[in-house]
Amino acid sequence: MEKQVIQSVGFRNIVENGEVTGFQFKVRLPYYRGVFLSQLRTGTVTIDGEQITKEHVIWNINGQDFTAEEMKDDFKTHWSVLTPAVIKVKKPGGLAQGYHDLSYGFCFTSSYMPPIMQNEEALNPDTESMIFMPEFGHHVNSRRMIIV
Amino acid sequence: MYHYDKKGPKRGVALYSYSAEFGLTKTLEDCFEDIHDMGAHGIEILANTHIENYPYPTDEWVEKWFRLCDKYEIEPVEYGNWIDSHVLAYRDLTTEEAVEMLTRDIRLAARLGFSCMRTKMPVINEALEPVLNWREIIKGALPVAEKFGIKMLPEIHTPTNLKSEMVKAFVDFIKETGTRNFGLNIDFSVFRTRFSEGEWVDPAFKANDPEDLIPLLPYIHCCHAKFINMSDDFEETTIPYPQIIKVLQDNGWNGYLLSEYEGADKYDDGYEVTQMLRKQHIMMKRLLGD
Numbered sequence: 001m002e003k004q005v006i007q008s009v010g011f012r013n014i015v016e017n018g019e020v021t022g023f024q025f026k027v028r029l030p031y032y033r034g035v036f037l038s039q040l041r042t043g044t045v046t047i048d049g050e051q052i053t054k055e056h057v058i059w060n061i062n063g064q065d066f067t068a069e070e071m072k073d074d075f076k077t078h079w080s081v082l083t084p085a086v087i088k089v090k091k092p093g094g095l096a097q098g099y100h101d102l103s104y105g106f107c108f109t110s111s112y113m114p115p116i117m118q119n120e121e122a123l124n125p126d127t128e129s130m131i132f133m134p135e136f137g138h139h140v141n142s143r144r145m146i147i148v
Numbered sequence: 149m150y151h152y153d154k155k156g157p158k159r160g161v162a163l164y165s166y167s168a169e170f171g172l173t174k175t176l177e178d179c180f181e182d183i184h185d186m187g188a189h190g191i192e193i194l195a196n197t198h199i200e201n202y203p204y205p206t207d208e209w210v211e212k213w214f215r216l217c218d219k220y221e222i223e224p225v226e227y228g229n230w231i232d233s234h235v236l237a238y239r240d241l242t243t244e245e246a247v248e249m250l251t252r253d254i255r256l257a258a259r260l261g262f263s264c265m266r267t268k269m270p271v272i273n274e275a276l277e278p279v280l281n282w283r284e285i286i287k288g289a290l291p292v293a294e295k296f297g298i299k300m301l302p303e304i305h306t307p308t309n310l311k312s313e314m315v316k317a318f319v320d321f322i323k324e325t326g327t328r329n330f331g332l333n334i335d336f337s338v339f340r341t342r343f344s345e346g347e348w349v350d351p352a353f354k355a356n357d358p359e360d361l362i363p364l365l366p367y368i369h370c371c372h373a374k375f376i377n378m379s380d381d382f383e384e385t386t387i388p389y390p391q392i393i394k395v396l397q398d399n400g401w402n403g404y405l406l407s408e409y410e411g412a413d414k415y416d417d418g419y420e421v422t423q424m425l426r427k428q429h430i431m432m433k434r435l436l437g438d
Contacts, residue, residue, distance in 0.1 A: 001171055001172060003172055028171075032164065032167035032168075032170075032194070032197060033194050033196040033197040033230075034196045034197060034202060035196075036232065036235050038235050038236050038237065039232070039235055041237075072236075072237065072238075073236070075232075075235040075236060075241075078196070078202055078203060080200070080201075080202065081170070081171050081197055082171045082200070109234060109235070109237070111230060111231065111232040111233060111234040111235065111268075111270035111271070112230065112268050112269070112270060112271055112276075113271070114271060114273060114274040114276065115271075115272065115273065116274060118234065133412070134168070134412050134415035135167060135168075135412070135415065
C-alpha cells in the first residue's frame, strides 16, 4: 500500500459489456483505525477540472458496491485501514490515455471527538478542517495519475 | 497461550504508537517482534485497526494471532474498543444497539485472550463528558463481560483530572453496582508537569500528583504509559515517571504499563516510533528493575 491516500495502483477505466462506462481508483483510509461506512462523509471527484458529485460515485469495500445513500445507514460494514477502497466513477467513455489530475474529498466521524468538531461544517469532505490533525488526514487528496 | 507471571507493574506496548507506520512500513508481526526486542510482554491492540476482517475475523487469523503471542512471548492485555454510538449522522444509537456493539467486542476480546478493554465512550461536549446513557450501556454489557472475564476500562486522559467529577462518577458506578468488570485505565498524561515554550495547554488541565493514584488503585487495571519527550540519557522530561512507578510499587499494584506515543511527529516522513519506544523501555526497565 502506498503512503499517499490516492493509490497509483488501481487507476483504470471501467469496461462493462465491452463498453467504457467510467473509471476507478483506490483510496486508503488515512486514519489510525477502521470505520463503519456510516461514519464516512463522501464528497466530489474532480477529474481534470470536471466535478462529479457523490451520486455518481460508488464505493467498493471488500468486493461489495455501495452507493452514497446505502452507506449513510450502514453501521455494520467495516472499512479496514489495510484495504484500500475502490472508488468507481460514472463517466461514459472513461478517460483518455495519458495524464489526469484527480482530486477526491472524503472524511469520517469519531464518536469520541467533541460535537463541535463533528458538525457538517467541520466535516465537509470538500474543504479542509480548521485545524489539520495528521491522524485524521486531509479531507481532499490530489494526485496526478496516468491511464495506459 | 503465553502468560507472563511477574507481579507488580509490567511493561507492554500499545500498538496505537505505530499508527503512522502500520500497514505501510510495518506489519502486525513487525510490531510483535519490536515489542519482543524491548523485552516487554504485554500488548494493547486497537480492535478496529489490528484485527483483520474486524469485527468478524476468521479462525485462521485468530490462530495466527495466538501463534504471534507464543512466538514473541507476548500476552494479550488490553483490547482497544469504541462505543461508537454517534456512528449514524442523523441519530444516536439506541442503548440496545450500543450494548450490541459493545458485547460483540467483549466476545471478540475474550476470543483473542484479552482480559481488559480500553472502552472509549462517545462524548457530548468539549469537556469530553460521556453520553448520558453510558451507565445503561455498561450495565447492559456487564453480564457478558462477567461471563467472559473482561474488564471494561474508560481511559482517563488529559485534560481530565483524577479528582474530577467524571472519575468520581465512574468510581461511584463501580461501588453502586459492585461490579468487577468495569474500572479505569489511567493515562500518564494526567501527571504531565512540563510543556514546551509556546505549547498550547488546555486551560482546564491541572496536573495530578502521582499520590492521587492511591485511592483509585483498586479500580485501575491497566495504565497508558504516555510519554512525550525522552532524553538521550533515557529520561522522560515532562512526566514524573520515578514517582509514578514508586507509588505503584509501594502500594502493591499489579498490571501492565502500556507505552503509548501520541506525538503528531510520528506522521513525519521517515519517523520511526521504535526509537522513542526503545528509549522509554530502557527507562522503565531501570525503574522497574527488570
